[in-house]
Amino acid sequence: MLPDGYLHLTECPELTIDYLDGGLPRRALRAVEAHLETCADCRKAVAEQKRIATLMQSQEQVNPPHALKSRVMAGLTAETAASKERYAAHARLWARLRSAWKVQTLLPAVAALLFLSVALGVFIQTQTPKDSNLSMDVSETTSQAASAESSDSPMSEYSSALDERGRTEETEGTKTTAAVQSMPATALMAVSGTPTSVGQTVYGTLSVELPPPLASTQWLEGRTTYAVVIGSSDLALLADFLRATGSRVTVSHAEEGQEASVEAIVRALATYPRMVRLEEGNFRLAAQAAPEGQQDGFKPDQDILLIITLTPDS
Amino acid sequence: MPHSPNTEEGEIRLIARAQTGDEDALEILYREHERRAYNLALRMLGDPWSAADVAQDAFIKAFSSLGRFREDAKFSTWLHRIVVNTAYDYLRKRRDEPEEDERLQHLATTKRDSDTPGMERGGDPASDGLSSQVKKALLSLEEDFRVTIVLCDLLGFTYREAAEILEVEQGTVKSRIFRARARLARILRDDLGGENVDSVGNNGAAQAVQET
Numbered sequence: 001m002l003p004d005g006y007l008h009l010t011e012c013p014e015l016t017i018d019y020l021d022g023g024l025p026r027r028a029l030r031a032v033e034a035h036l037e038t039c040a041d042c043r044k045a046v047a048e049q050k051r052i053a054t055l056m057q058s059q060e061q062v063n064p065p066h067a068l069k070s071r072v073m074a075g076l077t078a079e080t081a082a083s084k085e086r087y088a089a090h091a092r093l094w095a096r097l098r099s100a101w102k103v104q105t106l107l108p109a110v111a112a113l114l115f116l117s118v119a120l121g122v123f124i125q126t127q128t129p130k131d132s133n134l135s136m137d138v139s140e141t142t143s144q145a146a147s148a149e150s151s152d153s154p155m156s157e158y159s160s161a162l163d164e165r166g167r168t169e170e171t172e173g174t175k176t177t178a179a180v181q182s183m184p185a186t187a188l189m190a191v192s193g194t195p196t197s198v199g200q201t202v203y204g205t206l207s208v209e210l211p212p213p214l215a216s217t218q219w220l221e222g223r224t225t226y227a228v229v230i231g232s233s234d235l236a237l238l239a240d241f242l243r244a245t246g247s248r249v250t251v252s253h254a255e256e257g258q259e260a261s262v263e264a265i266v267r268a269l270a271t272y273p274r275m276v277r278l279e280e281g282n283f284r285l286a287a288q289a290a291p292e293g294q295q296d297g298f299k300p301d302q303d304i305l306l307i308i309t310l311t312p313d314s
Numbered sequence: 315m316p317h318s319p320n321t322e323e324g325e326i327r328l329i330a331r332a333q334t335g336d337e338d339a340l341e342i343l344y345r346e347h348e349r350r351a352y353n354l355a356l357r358m359l360g361d362p363w364s365a366a367d368v369a370q371d372a373f374i375k376a377f378s379s380l381g382r383f384r385e386d387a388k389f390s391t392w393l394h395r396i397v398v399n400t401a402y403d404y405l406r407k408r409r410d411e412p413e414e415d416e417r418l419q420h421l422a423t424t425k426r427d428s429d430t431p432g433m434e435r436g437g438d439p440a441s442d443g444l445s446s447q448v449k450k451a452l453l454s455l456e457e458d459f460r461v462t463i464v465l466c467d468l469l470g471f472t473y474r475e476a477a478e479i480l481e482v483e484q485g486t487v488k489s490r491i492f493r494a495r496a497r498l499a500r501i502l503r504d505d506l507g508g509e510n511v512d513s514v515g516n517n518g519a520a521q522a523v524q525e526t
Contacts, residue, residue, distance in 0.1 A: 013488060013489040013491075013492035013493065014485050014488045014489060014492075016492055017473075017488040017489075017491055017492055018488070021368075045496070046498045047496050048495070048496065049492065049496070049499075051499070052467075052495040052496075052498050052499050053467055053495060055498075055502075056448075056463060056467035056468055056495075056498070057467050057468070057470075059443065059444055059448065059468055060443050060468070061349055061350070061353040061443065061468070062352075062353060062356065062443040063349065064348050064349060064352035064353075064366070064369065065362065065366055067366075068348065068352065068366055068369060068370060069341075069344060069345075069348065071370045071376070072370050072373040072374060073337075073340070073341075073344075074370075075370060075373075075374040076340070076373075076374050076377050076378060079374055079378045080378060090478075131440070192525075256379070290490060
């Protein structure tokens, strides 16, 4: 018998195709054959299917034009050159950002994240105060950070680093320098959610509006959100840190609550060492420190690991 | 380094090399896939000039974003998805700019070998391997049906591969194949001036179509 409710084989295209391909289990095959014996219409349709399949499958493929290969290779060379230039421009910017944000010692990456979040947040708070929710969240995080960082004040170090950058780079007057200098002023950060449990955990959405030179470059066109890792050996660092400390980093889609595994993130980042497009919308970055005593294996190479969501000008 | 493209491991190694910009690896990858990729574009678009443009764009897109290719996918699936998407874009553009289409059609019917370097092989570029009836019938199918039957019946992709390329369920692929074949049968029958295709054998059908 055909599946319930069906009078003809042709009403079940999938079944017909599986039958034609010899992919039916014995029982289903017997049912189809039994139906075909009694139904001339379906026999005709099956024969038609076979005939057209044979006709199509017997059509020969043609050779692509000779010139296609050289056109592809030439186009690829041009495209590579263009993207190298784009990449170099961004590499220069990231290098500057990195040295501006470099710290000598890095405790768990969590601390770095907290430190950066707080530093940026407080900076923005003082520059362009936002709504009261933001202020409250930021200060809540600040107290956590203060307990996590025992020695120097992260805030002052960060500020002086920025000041120094501003001074030393002022004379260069390049577009990139301008971008670096204007970045903190245009950066916006919002911390949402609240730290949970006793461990140092921060949920935050970092959103940085790009200054014009970056926002107008081609790689951002038509795209809205990137996560960027700043650091020379960022991926290895992330992976090592996660392994050594047993920490957990999840990036989740803030709106849909989808979580990506560490492996998925690392894999995604690995395909694009410096930047990776995640998805549109905001992402929540959560880092959770391992229990004490498991953090010894972590040897950062003085780079700050930071994942930010970049929102170019629309 | 010995190259064994037919094994999964060989492919992974080859792509790893290509990802570093190794031109030999890129060329091997190109040669392995050019024929099917070009024929896919050709059967979707119908003329060799558009097909060459689309195939060229798709290869450049694929090769310049090899960094985004992940090993858990098959390169062939990934590449052909790019070809399909590029072809869809091309067709959409053609619909949006009909004047452009007319111009291209004009070029397609008037341009000859001397105008297009590299097109000379195979003589008349308009003779592209399909009889005019089969070609016309294929091009009259809806794009979704056309691309599916081209992938499976003309280019020999499995239903599973086609499903991955098109990012649809296998059931959708099978159902499209079934309906596409039924439509082709009707179109070809009409085209043969009411001759009963059922009475013609498999080879006979092809023959009859070519002779008409």
